[in-house]
Amino acid sequence: PHPPINFKCPPSSSRRPAGRGDDGIGISRIWRRSITLREILLKNAKRMSFHSFTAPRMAAIFSAVVTSVMAFQSQPSWSFLPSTERGSSNRCALLPINPRSPDASFDWSCSYASKSDGHASEKVPSLSVYALLEEGRVNDAVAEIRNSGPEVPSSTYHAVIEACCAGGFEPKRKKQKNKDDRIEVAAELLQSMDDATTHAHEIIISGYARRGRWQDADRTLSMLEELFDSSMDSKGRGEVKDAMPSLNVYQTVLSAFAKANQFNHMNSLLTRMRRRGVRPNVYTYNSLLKICASDKVPRWKEALSLLSQCQREPGVNPDLITFTTAMKACARARQPGKAMELFRVVKDMGMEMDVYCYTTAMDACAKGKRWKTALSLLDEMKGKGITPNEVTYGVAVTACGNGGKWERALELLDQMRENDLRINTITYNSAIAALSKAARAESKQHAGDVDTDVLSQKALDLIKCMKDESVRRDSFTFSSAISTCGAAERWEEAVDLIKAMKEDGTKPNKVAYTSAITACANSRQWEPGAQLFKDMQNDGLKPDIVAYNALINAGMTANEPLEVFDLWLEMCQPSNERVSPDIVTLTEVAATLDSAMGKVNRERADKVFEDAVARGLILRKDSLDTSWEVDLSSMSYPVARTACRYIFRQIVERYDDSDDDNLKDLSLITGASRMRECVREVLRDELKPAIYCVVPKLEQGTLQVKEKVLRNYVQANLESSA
Numbered sequence: 001p002h003p004p005i006n007f008k009c010p011p012s013s014s015r016r017p018a019g020r021g022d023d024g025i026g027i028s029r030i031w032r033r034s035i036t037l038r039e040i041l042l043k044n045a046k047r048m049s050f051h052s053f054t055a056p057r058m059a060a061i062f063s064a065v066v067t068s069v070m071a072f073q074s075q076p077s078w079s080f081l082p083s084t085e086r087g088s089s090n091r092c093a094l095l096p097i098n099p100r101s102p103d104a105s106f107d108w109s110c111s112y113a114s115k116s117d118g119h120a121s122e123k124v125p126s127l128s129v130y131a132l133l134e135e136g137r138v139n140d141a142v143a144e145i146r147n148s149g150p151e152v153p154s155s156t157y158h159a160v161i162e163a164c165c166a167g168g169f170e171p172k173r174k175k176q177k178n179k180d181d182r183i184e185v186a187a188e189l190l191q192s193m194d195d196a197t198t199h200a201h202e203i204i205i206s207g208y209a210r211r212g213r214w215q216d217a218d219r220t221l222s223m224l225e226e227l228f229d230s231s232m233d234s235k236g237r238g239e240v241k242d243a244m245p246s247l248n249v250y251q252t253v254l255s256a257f258a259k260a261n262q263f264n265h266m267n268s269l270l271t272r273m274r275r276r277g278v279r280p281n282v283y284t285y286n287s288l289l290k291i292c293a294s295d296k297v298p299r300w301k302e303a304l305s306l307l308s309q310c311q312r313e314p315g316v317n318p319d320l321i322t323f324t325t326a327m328k329a330c331a332r333a334r335q336p337g338k339a340m341e342l343f344r345v346v347k348d349m350g351m352e353m354d355v356y357c358y359t360t361a362m363d364a365c366a367k368g369k370r371w372k373t374a375l376s377l378l379d380e381m382k383g384k385g386i387t388p389n390e391v392t393y394g395v396a397v398t399a400c401g402n403g404g405k406w407e408r409a410l411e412l413l414d415q416m417r418e419n420d421l422r423i424n425t426i427t428y429n430s431a432i433a434a435l436s437k438a439a440r441a442e443s444k445q446h447a448g449d450v451d452t453d454v455l456s457q458k459a460l461d462l463i464k465c466m467k468d469e470s471v472r473r474d475s476f477t478f479s480s481a482i483s484t485c486g487a488a489e490r491w492e493e494a495v496d497l498i499k500a501m502k503e504d505g506t507k508p509n510k511v512a513y514t515s516a517i518t519a520c521a522n523s524r525q526w527e528p529g530a531q532l533f534k535d536m537q538n539d540g541l542k543p544d545i546v547a548y549n550a551l552i553n554a555g556m557t558a559n560e561p562l563e564v565f566d567l568w569l570e571m572c573q574p575s576n577e578r579v580s581p582d583i584v585t586l587t588e589v590a591a592t593l594d595s596a597m598g599k600v601n602r603e604r605a606d607k608v609f610e611d612a613v614a615r616g617l618i619l620r621k622d623s624l625d626t627s628w629e630v631d632l633s634s635m636s637y638p639v640a641r642t643a644c645r646y647i648f649r650q651i652v653e654r655y656d657d658s659d660d661d662n663l664k665d666l667s668l669i670t671g672a673s674r675m676r677e678c679v680r681e682v683l684r685d686e687l688k689p690a691i692y693c694v695v696p697k698l699e700q701g702t703l704q705v706k707e708k709v710l711r712n713y714v715q716a717n718l719e720s721s722a
Contacts, residue, residue: 129156138163142185146192154197161186161200165207183207187220198224202249209256217256218265221245225276245276251284258291263302270309285310286321293329300338303329307342320351327360336368355381359392366395371403390416394427401434404441406455409434425472428462432480435459439487443522452488459484460493463500473504479511486519494519495528498535507539514547521554526563529554545579552588561596564589565604572611586612587636594638606649609642619643627654628664633671633701637678644668644682648691651710652717663714666705668693679703689716 129148132141141160145152164186186207190200201224208217224245250273257266266288270280285306292303307326310318323346330339343361346353358381365374378388378396388396393416400409409431416423439455459481466473478501485494494516501508513536520529533551536543543551548571555564568589571581581589586608593605612618618639619630630647632640647666656662670676676695680703683691691713693703 129160133159133163138182142189145189154193154195157189157193158199158203161189162203164189165203183211196227198245205249206252209252212256212260214256214260214262217253221249221253245278247278247281247284250278251287254284254288255291258288261299279315280313282310282316282319282322286325289322289325289329293325293332298329298332300330300333300335304338320346320354320357324357324360327364331360331364331367334367336364336370339364355386355389355392358386359395362392362395362399366399366402369402371399371405374399375408390421390424393421394424394430397427398430401430401437404434404437406434406438410458423469423471425474425477428466428471429476429480432459432462432477432484436480436484439484443487456484456488456490456493473506475506475509475512478506479515482512482515482519486515486522489523491519491523491525491528495532498532510536510541510544510547513541514550517547517550517554521550521557524557526554526558526560542578545582548579549584549588552585556588556592559596561592561601564592568608580615581617583617586617587639590638590642591636594641605642606645609646613646629667629669631669632679633669633675637675640675640679641682644679645686648687648713652714655714663707663710665707666710668703669701670703671701676701676703689713
């Protein structure tokens, strides 16, 4: 398609330095383009599969180029022809990789090798295929190679197959499919090759592995092994050079097995490759251990098994990375004991440990709530001259946070500032979480060891430091600080933090809203808590059981029985399928209605208890309770009071005067505690007529109502209702 281009240069006697000829292109420019050839081949070696060129073929190309340039110096003119035209041994073809950009880099191909190189002429991959691939027209390149017949070089096949296998990482959703995925087209091209090469198999195996298709990767590897077996001669050496699968391709399939949690297949492949004389090295085991440690569900057992195999492998010695990666798998699986065992093995072996090994051991201790051990490791590494980095300090702060040691956590933050180490979001969050944990513990125990106001103020100070240092504040940051303020009954600051979240562009989540509502509940502030509940719904967040219980708790502390009862009814609506009341909800609603007193609130409490029984929250049929023996010992006083009214109401409703045996002695298990006197007061003061009970001598934790007393109670209620 391109006409011949004639270049003229002045005679060599004129000694003009790289001047321009009559057609405007000089010798120096042609030489620069010959240098461009070398750069193209080197830069695109892997991507365009030029690495498959043999040495004679490369020599033929360069020889023709150099010969052509030298011809300018001896002839007044020279003709460069397209690759489709054949000429003398000194002629070359000049074809742009991108025809739309004539000034772009050029690709050279020789029609025939120079006579002086001594090599036979050999065809170069079709430039039209490479031009299509350069433009991203992979489908057209596939069509071109299919229509070219059996004379297509292997290197051209490699380039097209690699383009078809490009990308294709495993999608996050299994049902998601990439419509432009051409991996199957690549497999078809492999089958159509007259002499399928090892490199073509390896490209497709890598493509399958990236897509998570471990079965297809293993199947293609088996095909490659069969290709090698079929090419073996009687001496056991392959007739096809490099047909033996390399260690890299085995590692690719092993990694695909590990990522898919197919550890049985992985172990089988390890055995298979050993039988074929391909021995895994320490890098093989390290890559597999890394997958075990990085999985969403850390495979610590499989990691320890791989470590054991690595130790038994002939000629392979586990290094520090091997042990550290196995420790990381145990740490992420919350197996601090196993991780510390490996750490002690490393010390006993005399390996020179680094900051990563110590940090991994400290992380295992932090996740196992062994904050003392984590801090001792920090001091140990400092004593050995190993400088802790940001991650090390972050893990130490996390360990203090898990242990509620907020003073030590703040000291570590000060040390990081002294050492000019940047404090990231996770480290700050761990320190704030330590303050929150200490504040919640103090509010429950009232030990007086620390002032919750001091803790909340320190949390607010850390929030301000993050803003001043331009450290990103996420939802966990604000939620922990809000929880700290809630424990200190500082509901105004909690509400202000919700506003600060929105100003930062961080959308408050359920945890943040619930923590703020709990802060209002602790401060007996119903209206701010109810407003936060509405704001959460307006933000598109559907309240869960924790949010409902937090608002009900606010109504209980603020003595809002009607609002609390309405929340119960809202939770019990059939349309509200995602939220169902639990025993905590029942306890707080019953306590709110019981403290409000009055006939209306008592009727509401009875309605709530009936709904709870119907939902199976209490007095379940599959429990040890029967109609004549009920355990009240685990209930709160308000719930037990409501339960007594419910039990005797049910006895009256189930009574059948035609059956003389339908009444028996009733036993109420209360335990030898104040609950017994509480139930006795309910039977005597709230039931009409009053019920009198006895305490059996051998069962001091039980109140017994005799059959005669029950019969009198039932008859009186039936007569009053009639």
